[in-house]
Amino acid sequence: MKKLLFVVVSLLTMIALFACNKDSEYKQIKQDMANMNHNGSSKEKQQVAVQTDWNFKQSPQTNTTNQLTITIKDNKGKPISEFEVNHEKKMHLIVASKDLSKYQHIHPTYKGKGVFTVPVTFTQGGSFQLIADFVPKGQSDTVQMHTVSVKGNTPAPVSLTPDKTLVKTANGNQVSLKIDTQLKANQETMLNFHFEDAKTKQPIQDLQPYLGAVGHVVILNQDATKYLHVHPMDERVKGSNAMFHTTFPSPGVYKVWGEFQRSNKIFIVPFVLEVSK
């Protein structure tokens, strides 16, 4: 009997580990490509070396539409022409102010021959980090970053302070972030988002798929040089919990944006977390 129990427990552990590996996605890239450290799930294919041209039609400024062209080339300078559709899009672009107080997640249009275009609006001046996330055909997830200086009124940077309580409300949805253990660098962590109606406190069961999953979690470190894009363990759940499995690459303060959809409206909940050694 004991033996049988042991076998069952082992099997369950194996299934849990398998599920973890299969569904978690982990990306990290340093701005310095020479020190690039890319990590991924076991199914990951070889990452292709790419070059990226970032070109604004005019030097970027506030309160206007800035036309951005992003061109993806291989390491010989030849445009990469085919991209996989990843969570409904060929490219995901994160635009974040360097202090992480401003955040946008937008989707450039693919024009062919490696060229993507997108209008970008900045609500303030200063330094912004642009992060393009895409998959060249037959290759693995690829992340490219670019820092731009935006002309216009530039407020003093907002300091990044870890949240004391991990409960946020957006669009009438109350979102609690639960983390089982103390956050430690290089240790697998489960981020568990719990959803309640802010008024009635009833569990929310009617989240809608957003870009092919119940939600998306984007994580940046304090200076926006380390980027993680995490997808849920189970993409099909509708609430009242959504679990995201990730690993923070180093100690420090991180900002986490959870992006979800309900009643045809996207809502974003930001959390600031401290990760210890």
Ligand SMILES: [Cu+2]
């Ligand atoms: Cu996206």
